[in-house]
Amino acid sequence: MDNTQIQTIERESRIKxxxxxxxxxxxxxxxxxxxxxxxxxxxxxxxxxxxxxxSEYVPKFFTLSPTLxxxxxxxxxxxxxxxxxxxxxxxxxxxGLMMIVIIFAAFAFARLDFKGxxxxxxxxxxxxxIPNELVIITNFVTITNLDLRNTYLGLILPSVTSVFYIYxxxxxxxxxxxxxxxxxxxxxxxxxxxxxxxxxxxxxxxLVTITILxxxxxxxxxxxxxxxxxxxxxxxxxxxIQEIRENGFGRENxxxxxxxxxxxxxxxxVLFLIFRKKIMEGVARGxxxx
Amino acid sequence: xxxxxxxxxxxxxxxxxxxxDEVIAVSDFNxxxxxxxxxxxxxxxxxxxxxxxxxxxxxxxxxEGKIYFEDLDVTDLEPEKRGVGLVFxxxxxxxxxxxRENIRFPLExxxxxxxxTREVMEEKxxxxxxxxxxxxxxxxxxxEMSGGQQQRVAIARALVKMPKVLLLDEPLSNLDARLxxxxxxxxxxxxxxxxxxxxxxxxxxxxxxxxSDIIVVMKDGVLQQMGKPQEIYDEPINLFVAKFLGTPQINxxxxxxxxxxxxxxxxxxxxxxxxxxxxxxxAVRPEGFIVDENGPLACNFINRExxxxxxxxxxxxxxxxxxxxxxxxxxxxxxxxxxxCVRFSLKPHKVRLFDKIIEERIRTES
Amino acid sequence: MKKNLTxxxxxxxxxxxxxxxxxxxxxxxxxxxxxEGYNFASQSYFGVGLYNYDYVLHDPYFIQAxxxxxxxxxxxxxxxxxxxxxxxxxxxxxxxxxxxxxxVYFLPYVTNTLAVGLVFMILFKKTPYSDGLVNILIQLxxxxxxxxxxxxxxxxxxxxxxxxxxxVMPFKILILTSALAxxxxxxxxxxxxxxxxxxxxxxxxxxxxxxPMVFYLVITGFIGAFKAYSDEVALFGTDLNAAGxxxxxxxxxxxxxxxxxxxxxxxxxxxxxxxxxxxxxxTINLMVSRKTVFYS
Numbered sequence: 001m002d003n004t005q006i007q008t009i010e011r012e013s014r015i016k017x018x019x020x021x022x023x024x025x026x027x028x029x030x031x032x033x034x035x036x037x038x039x040x041x042x043x044x045x046x047x048x049x050x051x052x053x054x055s056e057y058v059p060k061f062f063t064l065s066p067t068l069x070x071x072x073x074x075x076x077x078x079x080x081x082x083x084x085x086x087x088x089x090x091x092x093x094x095x096g097l098m099m100i101v102i103i104f105a106a107f108a109f110a111r112l113d114f115k116g117x118x119x120x121x122x123x124x125x126x127x128x129x130i131p132n133e134l135v136i137i138t139n140f141v142t143i144t145n146l147d148l149r150n151t152y153l154g155l156i157l158p159s160v161t162s163v164f165y166i167y168x169x170x171x172x173x174x175x176x177x178x179x180x181x182x183x184x185x186x187x188x189x190x191x192x193x194x195x196x197x198x199x200x201x202x203x204x205x206x207l208v209t210i211t212i213l214x215x216x217x218x219x220x221x222x223x224x225x226x227x228x229x230x231x232x233x234x235x236x237x238x239x240x241i242q243e244i245r246e247n248g249f250g251r252e253n254x255x256x257x258x259x260x261x262x263x264x265x266x267x268x269x270v271l272f273l274i275f276r277k278k279i280m281e282g283v284a285r286g287x288x289x290x
Numbered sequence: 291x292x293x294x295x296x297x298x299x300x301x302x303x304x305x306x307x308x309x310x311d312e313v314i315a316v317s318d319f320n321x322x323x324x325x326x327x328x329x330x331x332x333x334x335x336x337x338x339x340x341x342x343x344x345x346x347x348x349x350x351x352x353x354e355g356k357i358y359f360e361d362l363d364v365t366d367l368e369p370e371k372r373g374v375g376l377v378f379x380x381x382x383x384x385x386x387x388x389x390r391e392n393i394r395f396p397l398e399x400x401x402x403x404x405x406x407t408r409e410v411m412e413e414k415x416x417x418x419x420x421x422x423x424x425x426x427x428x429x430x431x432x433x434e435m436s437g438g439q440q441q442r443v444a445i446a447r448a449l450v451k452m453p454k455v456l457l458l459d460e461p462l463s464n465l466d467a468r469l470x471x472x473x474x475x476x477x478x479x480x481x482x483x484x485x486x487x488x489x490x491x492x493x494x495x496x497x498x499x500x501x502s503d504i505i506v507v508m509k510d511g512v513l514q515q516m517g518k519p520q521e522i523y524d525e526p527i528n529l530f531v532a533k534f535l536g537t538p539q540i541n542x543x544x545x546x547x548x549x550x551x552x553x554x555x556x557x558x559x560x561x562x563x564x565x566x567x568x569x570x571x572x573a574v575r576p577e578g579f580i581v582d583e584n585g586p587l588a589c590n591f592i593n594r595e596x597x598x599x600x601x602x603x604x605x606x607x608x609x610x611x612x613x614x615x616x617x618x619x620x621x622x623x624x625x626x627x628x629x630x631c632v633r634f635s636l637k638p639h640k641v642r643l644f645d646k647i648i649e650e651r652i653r654t655e656s
Numbered sequence: 657m658k659k660n661l662t663x664x665x666x667x668x669x670x671x672x673x674x675x676x677x678x679x680x681x682x683x684x685x686x687x688x689x690x691x692e693g694y695n696f697a698s699q700s701y702f703g704v705g706l707y708n709y710d711y712v713l714h715d716p717y718f719i720q721a722x723x724x725x726x727x728x729x730x731x732x733x734x735x736x737x738x739x740x741x742x743x744x745x746x747x748x749x750x751x752x753x754x755x756x757x758x759x760v761y762f763l764p765y766v767t768n769t770l771a772v773g774l775v776f777m778i779l780f781k782k783t784p785y786s787d788g789l790v791n792i793l794i795q796l797x798x799x800x801x802x803x804x805x806x807x808x809x810x811x812x813x814x815x816x817x818x819x820x821x822x823x824v825m826p827f828k829i830l831i832l833t834s835a836l837a838x839x840x841x842x843x844x845x846x847x848x849x850x851x852x853x854x855x856x857x858x859x860x861x862x863x864x865x866x867x868p869m870v871f872y873l874v875i876t877g878f879i880g881a882f883k884a885y886s887d888e889v890a891l892f893g894t895d896l897n898a899a900g901x902x903x904x905x906x907x908x909x910x911x912x913x914x915x916x917x918x919x920x921x922x923x924x925x926x927x928x929x930x931x932x933x934x935x936x937x938x939t940i941n942l943m944v945s946r947k948t949v950f951y952s
Binding site: 021024025027028031032034035036038039041042045054055056057058059100101102104105107108109112113114115117120124127130131133134135136137138139140141142157158160161163166191216219220222223226227237238241242245246252254257258261264265268269271272276279280283284 | 659660662663664666667669670671673674676677678679680681682684688743746747749750753757758759760761762764765767768769770771772774775777778779783785787789792822825827830831834879883885886889893894905908909912913920923924927928930931934
């Protein structure tokens with residue numbers, strides 16, 4: 001092979017490579033648009049005025065006269081603030097309680113020795129396979145019988161334990177070297193002090209991940225709240241949005257609906273943008289949706 | 291503080307639950323660690339030396355036997371009540387705390403009348419840090435330091451409560467060769483300065499020999515020999531101890547005793563006055579060989595490794611147990627193999643005889 | 657002894673909640689499913705037997721739900737896994753903008769499915785004021801518009817599957833990109849030195865290496881798709897039976913609560929049928945995987 005031959009081959013492969021690269025980015029960009037477009041559309045529609053939206057037979061892709069009127073209406077015509085507040089309470093209390101419950105349970109499994117530990121733990125594990133759909137029926141009856149329908153307690157109670165998160169946290173606790181515990185014992189550290197001063201700080205990344213995942217789960221939960229609440233005063237945002245869609249703003253007021261959707265989606269999108277790395281890592285480590 | 295172990299025994303249930311037999315980690319230990327000494331607990335891995343250490347510090351409770359600190363029976367005392375400091379192979383520093391917070395951690399556990407003020411704690415932390423010479427690094431996190439520095443922090447943390455006994459579990463094993471040398475001198479210095487009775491566990495005989503006042507050799511949970519390093523090296527009581535101490539390893543030949551003379555094959559290698567006839571192992575320290583054209587022990591010359599200070603002669607002999615004989619001779623001496631054969635005579639004080647069946651030392655009159 | 661006590665105290669909350677809200681319901685759901693003629697108001701029943709199962713299996717709404725669920729499973733699981741694999745491969749081949757694309761692609765995971773479903777509905781719906789954006793696009797390319805939300809069954813099913821795939825994609829892409837990233841680059845270098853063609857690299861190196869993760873996605877994909885429900889509500893409203901778009905889980909909830917609710921026995925029977933289906937499919941999946949998945 002002489003030099004010119006090599007040059008031709010090199011040029012050809014370079015062209016081929018460039019074409020492949022362009023196609024690749026084109027494809028990825030198309031999927032990106034497919035993902036982002038609904039978000040764009042919801043923001044766009046939410047700032048169009050009711051009249052201009054309804055007069056557009058062919059919807060415009062931008063608007064020159066954005067208005068916040070729809071947002072005002074979303075908060076005044078329907079109790080969106082109430083839904084928001086309910087969801088906030090539900091999310092914070094459920095997540096908080098769950099963290100306490102799972103930290104202690106994982107601590108017992110990972111660090112303490114007690115009779116029957118293996119049996120109890122394998123029973124815990126087998127519960128992981130039980131789908132929520134199977135137990136929700138009785139829980140519905142239980143909560144109804146306890147007169148806890150349309151209360152925060154009824155909303156919160158069934159979701160303050162997660163076998164999966166106990167398992168995840170236990171695994172994480174067990175990564176802490178045995179020697180740390182021995183060293184602490186020799187220094188006279190009590191089990192509880194060891195938990196709070198050593199195990200929890202060391203496992204902070206995992207705890208944060210679990211917290212975020214649980215917050216997402218709570219914020220988006222729909223089925224249980226739907227079953228357990230029919231009083232609008234206890235609706236969460238998901239039920240609220242369904243309510244708005246079905247009997248919301250009188251006539252179909254799409255822009256106002258979209259304004260409500262934007263308001264509801266915003267907190268999690270912001271949370272995601274802040275904790276992007278943590279959330280994605282956490283989910284990749286074995287989080288599942290809902 | 292003097293530590294006395296009396297019939298100390300620790301048995302574990304077998305990991306394989308089908309086997310009923312228990313594993314004996316420590317078997318009937320009887321010895322006294324004198325006050326203020328640095329004692330090396332030496333043995334191959336799995337010989338129960340770490341268990342012995344855990345028994346002394348109280349992380350494990352003995353199955354039988356007693357432990358005394360001076361005259362106080364501490365057998366059933368919790369670790370924190372014994373006044374011991376413990377250092378681990380992997381340092382066991384709390385990764386989320388700074389060096390200062392790590393060293394302070396044990397002090398913060400003190401409650402009631404022993405509770406210390408912030409200032410006193412700070413003072414004690416500084417004192418301990420200065421002792422191990424890390425007072426410059428107090429605000430670093432463990433992962434920002436070298437292994438040697440981390441180990442010093444661990445020692446400082448163990449010392450900050452002024453324990454009466456310091457226990458070190460393989461403190462040097464995670465360090466690279468250079469740091470290991472440095473840190474072991476450091477441990478010796480700290481021990482001498484504080485005068486705390488110190489027990490450290492190691493599988494490295496060189497490490498044990500170099501800094502211990504007293505070495506305790508263990509095998510399979512059983513105490514083999516206890517004594518000063520040189521004593522144990524020179525006068526091992528059995529073949530195991532002889533082989534375990536010293537690098538390169540002691541050279542072991544199959545031999546026998548006839549008429550108070552020790553033979554390897556047909557060669558009379560030394561006098562064995564007072565020893566009865568029978569099969570023996572003849573064990574020769576590498577430095578016990580003299581290259582001698584008229585020497586009794588003929589070996590096939592294989593190779594020569596020049597180390598600078600001295601030279602290793604690699605040779606073989608049909609009565610030798612194992613791969614090759616390794617003899618160390620001063621580098622000035624020439625080795626001239628004749629027809630592939632090199633002859634040695636042996637220095638009698640570097641040769642030890644062991645009974646072939648029970649592998650115990652056969653004493654000879656000299 | 658003291659240690660035992662501490663441990664049990666630590667476990668107590670978790671145990672209590674699990675007992676009340678998981679173990680007891682699990683037993684109870686079987687009991688319900690065999691109690692015939694259970695009356696929710698008086699909490700009484702008049703017989704024990706298989707009637708509830710019989711009723712559910714002959715209920716046209718359940719048959720419709722079963723059919724819908726199976727169509728969703730069969731279409732969305734392979735399609736979403738395949739597309740996700742393709743996207744992840746392309747992602748792992750680029751350097752610039754990779755982080756950006758990954759972030760964008762993950763966005764649907766953190767959004768409220770009910771909320772975004774509403775946007776999809778707006779995009780696909782035909783109203784008196786507007787044909788909706790999607791229909792206008794179809795007309796632009798010379799096609800005939802159709803109401804995807806209130807129109808023919810196939811159109812509704814199309815939006816349904818489209819939305820389901822849109823929703824499950826972030827998780828799959830994330831799992832697959834991290835699986836791809838964990839393949840040791842050494843193998844690719846070795847393949848390059850041997851001048852292995854890209855297709856061969858994919859089939860002989862990449863795919864076997866990530867097969868456990870692909871398989872994990874297939875299993876969880878099946879399970880997830882069989883439990884489809886809230887995406888349907890998001891698009892077609894709460895009265896899924898009327899829309900003819902109900903799913904098995906939807907059927908369970910409808911039996912429990914709502915306009916046609918108050919029948920926990922039927923709900924239990926339907927839930928157990930669903931569980932049996934999911935269990936069977938997962939078992940088959942596991943058996944297939946044992947033969948095809950490479951575990952290092």
